[in-house]
Amino acid sequence: MTVRRCLVDAWIAIAIGLIPATLLFWIFDKEVPRSISYDISERIYPEAVAWSWLLLALLQAIVSFVSKDKEVIHLNASQAKFQLLLLSVVFAGFFILLYIGYIVGAMFYIIAMSWMLRERGWPARVLAIAVPLVVYVVMELAFDVRLPSIINT
Amino acid sequence: MELVVAAFYEVFAPGNLIFLVAGVVSGVVLGAIPGLSATMAIALIIPFTLTLDPVPALLMMTGAYKGGIFGGSIAAILIKAPGTSAAAATVEDGHALAKKGKGLKALKVSLVASVIGDTFSDIVLIISAAQLARVALQFGPVEYTAMTVFALTIVGSAAGRSLIKGVMSAAAGLTLALVGLDPTTGVPRLAFGVIDFYGGISLLALLIGMLTIAELLRQMEQRRSISRAHIPPPATRDDTRITREDAGLMVRPIIGGSVLGTIIGIIPGLGPTLGAFLGYDNAWRFARRPEQFGKGSVEGIAGAESGNNAVSGANLIPLLGLGIPGDVEAAILIGAFLIQGLSPGPLIFQEAPQVVYGLYVGLIVANVTLLLAGALAIRFYTRMAGVRTGLLFPVVFVLAIVGIYAFQQSLFDVGLAFFFGVVGYLMAKADIPRTTFIIGFILGPLLEDNFRRAMQISSGDYGILFSSHLGNGFWIAAIVSVIWISYHRRKRSRTEKGRQNGESQ
Numbered sequence: 092m093t094v095r096r097c098l099v100d101a102w103i104a105i106a107i108g109l110i111p112a113t114l115l116f117w118i119f120d121k122e123v124p125r126s127i128s129y130d131i132s133e134r135i136y137p138e139a140v141a142w143s144w145l146l147l148a149l150l151q152a153i154v155s156f157v158s159k160d161k162e163v164i165h166l167n168a169s170q171a172k173f174q175l176l177l178l179s180v181v182f183a184g185f186f187i188l189l190y191i192g193y194i195v196g197a198m199f200y201i202i203a204m205s206w207m208l209r210e211r212g213w214p215a216r217v218l219a220i221a222v223p224l225v226v227y228v229v230m231e232l233a234f235d236v237r238l239p240s241i242i243n244t
Numbered sequence: 245m246e247l248v249v250a251a252f253y254e255v256f257a258p259g260n261l262i263f264l265v266a267g268v269v270s271g272v273v274l275g276a277i278p279g280l281s282a283t284m285a286i287a288l289i290i291p292f293t294l295t296l297d298p299v300p301a302l303l304m305m306t307g308a309y310k311g312g313i314f315g316g317s318i319a320a321i322l323i324k325a326p327g328t329s330a331a332a333a334t335v336e337d338g339h340a341l342a343k344k345g346k347g348l349k350a351l352k353v354s355l356v357a358s359v360i361g362d363t364f365s366d367i368v369l370i371i372s373a374a375q376l377a378r379v380a381l382q383f384g385p386v387e388y389t390a391m392t393v394f395a396l397t398i399v400g401s402a403a404g405r406s407l408i409k410g411v412m413s414a415a416a417g418l419t420l421a422l423v424g425l426d427p428t429t430g431v432p433r434l435a436f437g438v439i440d441f442y443g444g445i446s447l448l449a450l451l452i453g454m455l456t457i458a459e460l461l462r463q464m465e466q467r468r469s470i471s472r473a474h475i476p477p478p479a480t481r482d483d484t485r486i487t488r489e490d491a492g493l494m495v496r497p498i499i500g501g502s503v504l505g506t507i508i509g510i511i512p513g514l515g516p517t518l519g520a521f522l523g524y525d526n527a528w529r530f531a532r533r534p535e536q537f538g539k540g541s542v543e544g545i546a547g548a549e550s551g552n553n554a555v556s557g558a559n560l561i562p563l564l565g566l567g568i569p570g571d572v573e574a575a576i577l578i579g580a581f582l583i584q585g586l587s588p589g590p591l592i593f594q595e596a597p598q599v600v601y602g603l604y605v606g607l608i609v610a611n612v613t614l615l616l617a618g619a620l621a622i623r624f625y626t627r628m629a630g631v632r633t634g635l636l637f638p639v640v641f642v643l644a645i646v647g648i649y650a651f652q653q654s655l656f657d658v659g660l661a662f663f664f665g666v667v668g669y670l671m672a673k674a675d676i677p678r679t680t681f682i683i684g685f686i687l688g689p690l691l692e693d694n695f696r697r698a699m700q701i702s703s704g705d706y707g708i709l710f711s712s713h714l715g716n717g718f719w720i721a722a723i724v725s726v727i728w729i730s731y732h733r734r735k736r737s738r739t740e741k742g743r744q745n746g747e748s749q
Binding site: 123136137207 | 292409412675695703
């Protein structure tokens with residue numbers, strides 16, 4: 092499937108523009124102090140920055156919508172599948188780090204990522220075991236840093 | 245003079261010299277691996293310098309930076325896979341020489357040109373940074389506000405393909421820098437009740453997330469297939485070394501590249517890519533053998549590499565003199581300064597002169613080290629270009645996680661780095677420059693502090709921002725540079741389209 096790059100840019104700019112808009116019209120009210128010090132509001136700078144961001148996003152959206160550029164982007168299902176899988180591996184690994192510990196998490200990352208990169212032989216398996224263990228020991232002995240593990244969590 | 249002597253003692257202390265050499269070697273090794281870069285090398289090294297004193301820590305990182313830039317040219321020359329856009333100017337001539345069995349000659353030309361270009365710009369840095377800082381000490385909040393906006397505008401407009409996206413990215417970085425305690429009242433701002441946010445967003449998590457994790461994800465997605473094109477062995481001994489004739493050809497392009505690269509480096513945002521292409525263009529204009537360009541020209545490699553590397557030293561002039569990073573590598577170095585408890589800018593010459601002089605001496609020693617380490621082990625480094633990235637990328641990913649964790653022993657920072665990694669990856673997909681986002685984040689506190697001080701002086705009247713001649717000069721420079729950059733961007737895009745149409749017909 093192909094789509095025009097400028098249309099994609101326009102929708103991305105609108106999506107990005109929602110962030111400063113949400114900040115300005117909702118979050119700043121709750122999260123930025125309203126007080127006045129030295130005669131000026133504490134919000135003067137945060138609002139100036141967020142307004143600049145919002146205006147630039149709107150400008151980008153307008154410029155992209157009216158652009159006559161015919162450059163297209165090819166959307167590829169297998170590439171999208173790979174991207175989703177990659178991001179899933181990143182987050183799954185983070186939860187393993189969080190709840191099981193570094194060694195298992197690191198092994199998971201090396202095995203899963205090298206498998207995705209078509210390295211499925213013994214070198215990947217050896218690295219998956221050796222690298223986390225060596226790094227764990229080096230960090231403990233050389234830097235006095237104990238990486239998270241079941242033993243100490 | 246006492247400071248210079250003390251700096252020599254400090255740099256040549258055995259422990260510090262080892263860190264410098266380790267930085268240079270690891271930079272070359274990481275830079276030579278396709279998909280990794282000088283930026284990634286220093287981002288990965290930062291966490292391991294936290295336990296060091298400022299001087300060895302900065303020596304290790306500057307060594308890695310210089311080594312990484314040269315390492316990038318190894319992959320460019322041998323397998324036509326430039327690790328950075330700056331090495332792209334070297335690719336055609338370097339790889340053409342390699343295909344003629346003169347790969348080692350090309351690498352040596354690149355090494356010598358890189359070291360000379362770099363040393364020239366370091367000398368300019370040493371002469372001029374303190375003078376610039378002296379001028380900057382006269383700046384008030386109005387001038388600083390205008391200068392920071394000028395730097396952000398020029399960095400934003402020069403990065404990436406779209407001017408608006410670049411500046412928008414800088415504005416997003418400035419907004420992210422709001423998280424933490426309000427600098428005037430000390431009340432939490434945009435912290436959402438999370439205590440870990442009270443100290444602001446961790447700069448290291450942002451750097452490693454955006455520069456290392458995002459880049460690794462991007463490289464993994466591309467599943468780069470390295471073309472292992474047959475590189476023939478050298479036919480004669482002259483094919484492996486710089487001959488007297490080559491040396492004669494290299495002089496003029498190296499001088500031109502060094503001067504142009506240094507000028508480009510002083511202006512924030514223009515970066516090494518422009519330095520490399522201007523150096524290459526200059527070498528072609530004044531070439532003794534213009535017919536060799538594109539077919540393996542020693543002059544082309546010398547011009548591009550000296551132009552590329554001369555940017556790196558000059559980039560530190562606005563960093564040390566004004567506290568403004570010229571490109572992403574300088575932004576990482578600012579991060580390293582901040583993590584060490586130092587604020588780069590005009591005051592650093594008064595507050596920590598020993599660190600500045602240590603850095604100066606270290607830069608020159610790093611160049612000599614690079615020349616020696618490069619010349620002695622160039623055959624070893626060339627093997628790095630053929631490393632199996634499918635095995636290496638996951639290992640580097642794990643090392644990045646360990647690096648972030650080691651900083652504050654916080655899994656919150658690891659999660660934050662993953663978040664920025666994914667954001668950076670999506671930004672790269674949407675063609676939004678990450679560099680300007682990071683520079684915006686780093687310059688946020690400087691801009692806020694000066695903007696608020698200016699507003700306090702004028703009781704909220706915005707007119708004060710246009711009340712100083714110097715400040716107005718910066719505003720005008722910002723507008724002129726945006727117009728100039730967009731004009732050249734449009735011209736270049738038209739030329740590229742014309743060339744593509746010509747090729748398709």
